[in-house]
Amino acid sequence: MIKKEEIEKLAELSRIEVTPEEVRKLSKDIESILEYVGELTELAVEEPESAVGALRNVMREDGTPHESGVFTDALLEAVPDREKNYVRVKKILE
Amino acid sequence: MTKEFATMSVEKMRKGLDEGTFTSVELTEYFLKQSKAKNKDINAYLELYDDAIESAKKADERIKKGDVATLTGIPIALKDNILMTGKRASAGSKILEEHVATYDAFVVEKLKKEGAVVLGRTNLDEFAMGSSTENSAFGVVKNPHDFSRVAGGSSGGSAAAVAMGGAPVSLGSDTGGSIREPASFCGIVGLKPTYGSVSRSGLIALGSSLDVIGPFGKTVRDCELVFEVIKGKDPKDSTTIDENTYPKPQLKRKMTIGVPRDFIGNGVSSDVLEYFENTLKKLKQEGHTIKDISLPYMKYSLAAYYVIMPAEASTNLARFDGMRYGLSSEGNTLLEVYKKSRAKGFGEETRRRILLGTYVLSSGYYDAYYGRATTVRKMIADEFKNAFKSVDAIATPTVPTPAFKIGEKADPVSMYLADIFTVPANIAGIPGISLPVGVIERNKKQLPVGVQLLAPHSGENILFKLGTEIENCC
Numbered sequence: 001m002i003k004k005e006e007i008e009k010l011a012e013l014s015r016i017e018v019t020p021e022e023v024r025k026l027s028k029d030i031e032s033i034l035e036y037v038g039e040l041t042e043l044a045v046e047e048p049e050s051a052v053g054a055l056r057n058v059m060r061e062d063g064t065p066h067e068s069g070v071f072t073d074a075l076l077e078a079v080p081d082r083e084k085n086y087v088r089v090k091k092i093l094e
Numbered sequence: 095m096t097k098e099f100a101t102m103s104v105e106k107m108r109k110g111l112d113e114g115t116f117t118s119v120e121l122t123e124y125f126l127k128q129s130k131a132k133n134k135d136i137n138a139y140l141e142l143y144d145d146a147i148e149s150a151k152k153a154d155e156r157i158k159k160g161d162v163a164t165l166t167g168i169p170i171a172l173k174d175n176i177l178m179t180g181k182r183a184s185a186g187s188k189i190l191e192e193h194v195a196t197y198d199a200f201v202v203e204k205l206k207k208e209g210a211v212v213l214g215r216t217n218l219d220e221f222a223m224g225s226s227t228e229n230s231a232f233g234v235v236k237n238p239h240d241f242s243r244v245a246g247g248s249s250g251g252s253a254a255a256v257a258m259g260g261a262p263v264s265l266g267s268d269t270g271g272s273i274r275e276p277a278s279f280c281g282i283v284g285l286k287p288t289y290g291s292v293s294r295s296g297l298i299a300l301g302s303s304l305d306v307i308g309p310f311g312k313t314v315r316d317c318e319l320v321f322e323v324i325k326g327k328d329p330k331d332s333t334t335i336d337e338n339t340y341p342k343p344q345l346k347r348k349m350t351i352g353v354p355r356d357f358i359g360n361g362v363s364s365d366v367l368e369y370f371e372n373t374l375k376k377l378k379q380e381g382h383t384i385k386d387i388s389l390p391y392m393k394y395s396l397a398a399y400y401v402i403m404p405a406e407a408s409t410n411l412a413r414f415d416g417m418r419y420g421l422s423s424e425g426n427t428l429l430e431v432y433k434k435s436r437a438k439g440f441g442e443e444t445r446r447r448i449l450l451g452t453y454v455l456s457s458g459y460y461d462a463y464y465g466r467a468t469t470v471r472k473m474i475a476d477e478f479k480n481a482f483k484s485v486d487a488i489a490t491p492t493v494p495t496p497a498f499k500i501g502e503k504a505d506p507v508s509m510y511l512a513d514i515f516t517v518p519a520n521i522a523g524i525p526g527i528s529l530p531v532g533v534i535e536r537n538k539k540q541l542p543v544g545v546q547l548l549a550p551h552s553g554e555n556i557l558f559k560l561g562t563e564i565e566n567c568c
Contacts, residue, residue: 014449017433030450030453032506040466052472052523054339080417090428090431
């Protein structure tokens with residue numbers, strides 16, 4: 001049984017506000033999904049040696065980044081609360 | 095002439111354009127007109143681009159000069175989770191309803207370089223989470239064959255756009271079946287390429303180890319042509335592969351197709367099964383061998399998927415926080431802004447999956463769920479690898495049933511079961527194609543049925559060959 005406190009904790013961790021009605025529904029839904037995926041725990045498993053895809057090294061050498069400021073305006077265009085070249089947010093420190 | 099555009103293949107369009115029989119502007123105007131007319135009922139497109147005519151004009155100039163590539167002047171529709179500079183990309187969500195893309199996806203760069211003409215952005219389940227587009231914040235996509243039924247999802251808009259004659263080809267994305275399932279429901283071809291063969295740069299991420307962009311078309315050949323354009327190694331996506339990453343499977347004249355009988359059975363409609371058996375008969379007639387195989391772990395793919403995908407989604411969607419882009423709600427504190435923005439901007443299924451993902455990744459549950467699911471994932475991938483030692487391809491129905499009615503699958507798990515045959519390919523990273531093999535009658539409407547073929551990594555060549563034979567057979 002997924003208790004409502006667990007759902008509230010998950011909502012807190014995921015930074016999503018939930019109403020009591022939503023908690024009730026989510027509790028029921030997540031419970032039934034967990035029941036379905038629980039069949040994985042019934043399987044006898046042996047950790048396979050191999051990886052799922054082809055393992056290969058994709059690291060590259062450090063390179064020079066693009067010229068400073070090239071994308072700034074385009075990106076800041078979307079900011080909900082902008083002040084010059086800053087993104088304004090609520091204060092973090094009390 | 096324009097009436098022929100409806101059934102014209104990409105190759106015939108290429109020929110017509112290059113020989114000057116018609117222009118890209120004529121093609122584009124035709125498909126824009128069709129799309130506008132049909133979209134009122136079907137809701138496949140979220141936005142049609144009037145400036146597509148400008149791209150068509152530029153393409154016509156290139157064609158006159160003889161500077162042509164495969165898709166120069168060919169119209170195409172894009173799923174709205176693929177970024178195109180200056181155009182909105184909503185991912186089917188309120189949280190990105192007004193978001194404008196600031197860069198091109200790798201596939202869009204490729205399309206632009208070819209001179210393809212992007213007609214518009216298509217509807218999808220929110221953040222690609224769904225199998226019906228009922229989770230779109232902008233309304234469901236109706237199935238062109240029966241408006242009371244779903245077009246499938248999550249790439250329902252891209253599938254319906256082609257099926258309704260609104261685009262000759264389109265792009266979707268497939269994380270658990272989101273190209274193949276709507277292709278099956280809408281009666282067209284849909285290809286899920288090998289994981290890594292098409293770059294995810296500029297694709298709004300759902301499950302980074304599962305997502306891949308792929309084409310829809312009326313024929314296998316149309317899908318093949320688009321795949322050849324969009325595939326390729328991309329320095330911005332380090333999971334991309336090239337021709338040397340996997341040994342390319344051999345194309346034999348006579349191939350062996352494996353059928354996992356123990357997996358196909360319960361829940362598959364008898365008429366869907368009938369079409370599936372017919373398709374196997376066609377392959378036999380073409381000289382191939384059908385072999386029953388046993389894949390005992392395959393049936394755990396869906397459970398593994400519904401642990402891994404929500405986990406990855408919960409991480410990928412953490413960036414939508416009302417700070418730098420997207421919907422931002424008022425709040426007294428930073429935490430409140432986060433919580434209210436996300437509560438307001440995310441739909442029910444999205445919130446459900448984020449919470450589920452958070453649960454399976456949280457301390458105390460991580461090993462039991464996420465750890466276990468990734469182990470089972472490896473076991474399934476190994477099982478496929480072994481199977482492909484004795485068969486060249488694997489066949490299943492694409493979906494157990496034809497398109498279901500809008501509102502029919504109210505319970506989340508019953509919706510998830512629509513992906514039972516498609517999910518294994520994403521778990522293992524192998525390519526899969528859905529082929530339309532016929533129609534069955536339900537409530538006096540003719541509903542399409544699809545068959546799925548799977549191949550080893552980088553085995554798209556096998557899918558195209560067998561797919562074309564099924565298309566042309568008998």
